[in-house]
Amino acid sequence: MKTVRKANLVLMFLALTFIIGCKGKSETNQKVDELIIVNYSEEDLYRPNFHFTPKKAWMNDPNGMFYYNGYYHLYFQYHPDSNVWGPMHWGHAISTDMISWTEQPIAIYPDELGTIFSGSAVVDISNSSGLGEVSKAIPIVAIYTSSKKLEGNDNWKQTQSVAFSNDEGKTFTKYENNPVIDNDKIKDFRDPKVTWDDDRNKWIMSLAAGDKIMFYESKNLKDWNLLSEFGQGIGGHGGVWECPDLFKLPVIGTNESKWVLFVSINPGGPNGGSATQYFIGDFDGTTFTMDKQFETALNEKHDYWIDFGRDNYAGVTWSNATRKNGGKLMLGWMSNWDYAQKVPTENWRSAMTIAREVQLQKNENGYRLISNPVKELANYRGRKYKKENIVIKDDTKIIDAESIDLAKTEIQFNISNLEETTYTFKLSNHNGEELLFGYDNIKKEFFINRKKSGKTSFSEKFANKITLAGRTSTNDNLSGTILLDKTSIELFYDNGETVMTEIFFPNTPYTKLSIESKNQEFILDNIEVHELNFN
Incomplete structure (x- = not known):
């Protein structure tokens, strides 16, 4: 809810009358405009338009994601009694397109084995588990970490457990012989991700x-x-390894396939805090072995990250959901353990990224993942702004809130024949707050600067440095997709070869998008802006 308050202007009016009188003027029809101050509620200012958030309380990692019978299921780490991390449950939401989500009742609760940490869920089509009532429905089997707090500081017993559902994932029954993998030796022993190996059944x-x-x-x-x-x-290895995901992907434009392994790490990300790295190789049914060319490149420079921004963690793929082209569908937690429990929202904390399609490409530099927003997002496009051959000089306005709502926007742009300069995009509001992002073609790196983006003082780690990502593409042209929500930006450069995701908290909404270039003009070949429509 947004409220409007009228300021008391009696003293201002008297002072203005005095000044006019001293000048000997008499303007009986002169009026003084009322000063309008807008107070935004937390919901208005920070609840995302098209990224999933729980109605209340704390959320972190996505887990247990599967597709079945027309619905994408998203489970997530959830503490229903607080807006900070605590005893974990599996929250639940469903969607028909991975964009619009409907929250469901809690799916799995803690028990005597511990709280319910991350894991996965599979559609057991053949009822290999024997846990399904096949006459009613194919069973959904969840495999998760039971995490029990022991005496002492940060001391846990972590084992792996199973629960099953015969109502398409709405409710689960714990397997009577849990845990299915016991453990008394390893402290951090968690986040099971299960996949079906077609080659070896x-x-x-x-x-x-x-x-x-x-x-x-x-x-x-x-x-x-x-x-x-x-x-x-x-x-x-800057921190503990978490949330793995192993799956097979075809190499675009070839008959070749490779295995991909996601591994999240906290801390140790390329820009601090938590992030997700990946490895490319082969899996023979027993052992994962890195591809030799990939291994060489990794040892020379580790720039193999799902996302170089600070706010995409613990991403995993949907089970039972593969595109016709072989691409996999994934989602991540849009925050960072450096500050996630301190961000300036009270009723809820955290959102998920946009769902993305992950593919594998190979060029002269070897294998590299690309990821882009799922195509279903295009179904929400509404008003469109399109312009070509824009001369950018100094700080050039591209569009403002009178034309497009910048809090629910998809933008595509292209710049050809890159010059030795810095291309800076700027989101700004009337308070002087600004979010800067773009590409430095001298240093060959992308950047996001949220130092003046709004509220930043809640954590010294939130805006203490500029986020950087080296460009891996050698193309002379730069293309990109920008997704803007109320409190997030997702950047997909060079067809998703470099991705950056970050959150921000302005005191009032951003109302203008502009572009500038240092020291010289350039031509923005084209830009297309879509306002996204949501109920």
């Missing part, structure tokens, strides 16, 4: 264990055998 589990990933196999989702381990001394 078995279930494969990827499980995070401190500084490595452990792979298990099963025929029935209840009895698991350890296969191998991966990761010690490989990739980023």
Whole structure:
């Protein structure tokens, strides 16, 4: 709810009358405009237009995501009694298109084995688990971490448990012989992600264990055998490894396929705090082995991250959902453990990223993932602004809130023949707050600067530095997609080869988008802005 308050202007009026009188003027029809001050509620200012948030309380990692019978299911780490992290449940939401979500009742509650940490859910089509009532529905089997607090500081017993659903994921029954994987030795032993291995007709589990990933196999989702381990001394190790995801992707434009392994890390991200790295290689049913060319490139420079922005973590893919082109669908938690529990929202905390399609490309530099917003977002396009061959000189306004609502916007742009300069986009409001982002073609790096974006003092780590991402494409042209919500920006450069996601908290909505270039003019070849329509 937004309220409007009229300021008392009696003293201002008297002072103005005095000044006019001293000048010997008599203007009986002169009026003094009322000063209008707008007070925005938290809902108006910060509740996203098209990114999922719970109605109330704390949310973090997405988990248990699957597609079945026309619905995408999103479960998530949820603490229903507070707006900070606490005893974890599995919250639940459903969607027919991964854009508009409807929150459901809590799906899985803590029990005597502990709270319900992250995990996955699969559609057990053949009822391999024997847990389904096939005459009614194919069973949905959830595999999650039971995390029990022990005596002492940060001391947990983490084991893996199973629950099953015969009503398409609405409610779950705990398996009577939990845990299915016990553990008394490893402190951080969690986040099981299960996938079906078509080549070998078995279930494969990827499980995070401190500084490595452990792979298990099963025929029935209840009895698991350890296969191998991966990761010690490989990739980023600035913090604990979490939320793995192993899946197969075709290489665009070829008959080749490779296996992809997501590993989230906290801390140790490329711009501080939490982030998600990936590895490309082969899986023979037992062992994941990095591709040699990828390994060489990784050892030279680790720039293999799902997202270089500070606010995309613990992303995983949907089970039972693959595009016709082989692309996988994923979603991440749009925050960072550096400050997630301090952001200036009280009724709820955290949102999810936009759903994205992940694909694998290969060029002269080797393999690299690309990700872009799912195509379903285009169904929400409304008013459109399009312009070509815009001369950018100094600070040039592109569009303002009178034409398009910048709090629910999709933007595509293209700049050809890049010059040795910095291309800066600026979102701003009447308070002088601004979010800067763009590309420095001298340093060959993208950037986001939220130091003056609005509320930043809630955490010294929120805006203490500019976020950077080196450009990996060698194209002389720069293209990009920008998604803007009330408190988030998602940037997809070079067809999704470099992605950056960050949140922000302006005191009033941003009302203008402008572009500037240092020291010289340039031509913005085209820009297309779509206002997105939501109920």
